Amino acid sequence: MDNLIITDELVLNQIYLIRGQKVMIDSDLAKLYGVENKQLKRQVRRNIERFPEDFMFEITAEEYYNARCQSGTLESGTNLKYLPMAFTELGVSMLSSVLSSPRAVQMNIQIIRIFTRVRNILHDNIEIKLEVEKIKKKLDNQDKNMEIVFKYLDELLDKPETEKPARKRIGFKPDDL
Template structure:
């Protein structure tokens, strides 16, 4: 594997590690995004608030205290530096929209990388969904054939039992009568 490919794989893995499932959505948090973009979290939040009309609820939402505590316990950190405001969570579309308000070369490069990871995640999910559908179809077929399979096993067991019990037969050949 080439060095550049390895670096790309490591970068994608870092992005993947920062994607969380919250409210049934795959999201990234403002803190993680700002670190990737190389800006302070408060600067990122400020830009989002200035352009809030670009971020409807399906692009970005603010975590509730309960969601934040749950997430913090999942990640295993005891403190996030004494935050005063709940984190913002950005969906794939929200991350894409961030590139229009954070117009730096780094932000654009990072956004492209993040969008590619989200796309791979979606493809992976669709592939697994197709496999699950096929398994469900197979399960239905097997359930429908289970009686036939049971009957086949019963016949096989009967045949095996018949073979194991010796059959008394008359000898073949000439008998000599005296």
């Protein structure tokens, strides 16, 4: 097995958002696995029953172009002979069953770990946003309650002395001693 080190950042830069799913393109995966793209596609087609729509789908040329333009990796003049395959996290994990070279297995492990980290980061961000929204609601309610309190205080201060009931004084009178 090659002692080639692939950084997590390199793999992260090859994860695209297509049709609302985080996916990796077949040609990127083939490079990472150290196989030819046509070999990867051939193995997938031979085992197509292992790759339902939520594991792998063919993307349009426009989707491919948009994904590549987002990351700035599309080479000018590049034409597509065949439509690329996009693999979701589940599809990438299934690739390990059809590509069994040691390098492919190791890359699969690394890629699945990265997908999991991305999912956890997104989940943490959603939780933080929900907590911020809760705090905002509490602050809004607190503001409304404070307005009500100040309104009642203003009403009490604005009442003339004649409307205020006489209060019985409590405590010792100097005469009682």
